[in-house]
């Protein structure tokens with residue numbers, strides 16, 4: 201595992217604004233947080249508090265304007281396209297909306313999460329790895345379905361498989377269980393927790409699900425773009 | 436097809452899968468590209484007919500050098516040349532022969548309407564100066580007021596004209612003179628006139644009372660085998676020394692006429708303009724098709740971007756789509772366009788047609804336009820943060 205330190209991500213003096221001129225509005229205020237490798241952190245807070253904004257900033261999906269974010273040893277503020285792309289390949293993102301590619305089957309969508317690495321897996325190997333991952337999220341019998349023929353929960357599980365298939369070092373998840381029933385939601389979170397233990401995967405997850413809080417190593421609460429509370433385990 | 440493309444691309448053929456996923460959108464995209472093709476091919480066909488029609492006149496004759504008046508921009512325009520120049524030219528050791536060519540227009544008044552014919556008058560014994568087909572036909576011209584008519588003359592019955600033979604002639608009157616049509620040939624496609632008429636020089640002078648044998652419209656010359664036409668031309672310019680004449684190689688005369696038709700005459704300009712508009716509209720349609728497609732998949736692309744795919748990957752998908760649309764749009768485009776052109780040809784007699792060259796040019800152009808449009812359409816994706824695209 202490359203990248204120095206025992207922290208996967210370190211944010212320092214992070215601010216973020218949306219809009220320009222009169223409409224300019226600050227969404228993140230001087231956030232200083234570190235995320236230990238292998239930990240599971242839950243982000244909480246009311247709607248509009250800046251959870252998604254913060255997650256996309258530290259997840260390398262949004263340019264850092266002010267302050268510093270170090271992800272896996274690389275500074276994101278002013279990072280080049282190449283650095284961004286390389287870091288995105290080392291992480292997995294699970295979105296609020298599943299965002300599957302509609303014209304690709306479940307397994308093809310998952311394979312896209314592997315192919316991005318260009319890791320010299322041949323087609324059969326990557327198919328096998330993708331099928332295995334789909335099995336883990338309970339979709340072994342749906343591998344060749346197009347997203348249009350899957351339920352919301354099934355689609356979300358495909359998205360989870362896609363994010364995890366490439367063995368990411370960091371997983372960002374924005375309300376990943378919102379579209380899932382209780383059991384599969386818990387399954388997904390337990391899987392993420394297990395990955396953390398087995399592979400040292402760092403997970404940062406936005407959720408309101410009370411039962412997930414029990415599994416968290418750390419809970420951070422945002423309000424109006426400020427970190428208002430930080431606690432270990434159940435608050 | 437998916438497997439073939441997968442082999443070819445070394446990755447999932449996402450462009451293909453994406454296009455075929457939404458059939459309705461695929462068909463309308465193909466229709467759009469086809470329409471762009473039709474537009475450009477038809478415009479090129481019309482503009483090309485100008486070239487064909489212009490060159491056609493020159494193809495009736497066989498000469499190396501042509502002497503015309505200074506203002507003779509085309510076969511039919513401009514003043515006369517003194518026949519004296521022919522004799523002067525014949526004095527050149529490299530000139531093996533020459534002939535006077537007379538050109539004028541004649542109106543055939545018919546109850547159904549006027550037919551305007553472009554008349555060529557030439558010595559029927561000068562068969563060396565005619566294309567093989569015409570050389571073969573002029574044998575029947577020595578008869579006074581005999582003429583050979585263009586079978587594809589607009590406004591005339593092609594079947595009737597086709598039936599004309601020396602033993603079954605047809606006659607018509609023009610300005611009080613009776614003309615006997617003794618044969619026909621396959622011409623067609625005059626822009627200025629409806630068709631062509633070949634007569635002997637004697638008949639020509641008889642039909643056009645104001646014209647005299649000493650002042651033809653052009654002089655055609657042939658040079659000795661192996662002689663350098665360019666050298667003979669510059670020598671003639673010197674020996675004839677008449678600045679009011681254009682002494683050019685026949686090929687040069689033809690090329691200059693073509694350039695004149697395309698760039699100086701209103702028709703040529705309008706056709707050229709039509710081609711430009713056709714191409715522009717074609718590009719706009721193709722761009723519309725591809726940018727709509729990119730916009731429709733922006734969220735999906737943003738997800739790929741968030742996964743770490745670079746701009747080259749998206750360009751690859753869009754170029755794949757561009758290629759597919761260009762290929763699938765081309766076939767129906769060509770079929771519809773050639774159909775339209777043959778209808779146009781039948782209705783107007785203009786030599787509008789799609790050449791293989793045009794087809795290849797349009798295909799390559801479509802491919803380029805598709806690729807470029809696709810590349811431009813992905814720029815928004817390149818500039819944005821993935822998080823802003825969801």
Ligand SMILES: Nc1ncnc2c1ncn2[C@@H]1O[C@H](COP(=O)(O)OP(=O)(O)OP(=O)(O)O)[C@@H](O)[C@H]1O
Nearest residue numbers: 218219227245246247248249250251252253254823
């Ligand atoms: N792209 C954007 N442009 C302008 N303002 C934005 C944008 N994205 C978010 N905001 C604003 O920034 C603030 C934080 O939004 P954010 O989406 O991060 O909140 P959130 O905590 O994820 O909320 P939710 O629980 O509803 O998902 C809000 O006031 C929101 O309106």
Ligand SMILES: [Mg+2]
Nearest residue numbers: 251252253374
């Ligand atoms: Mg949110």
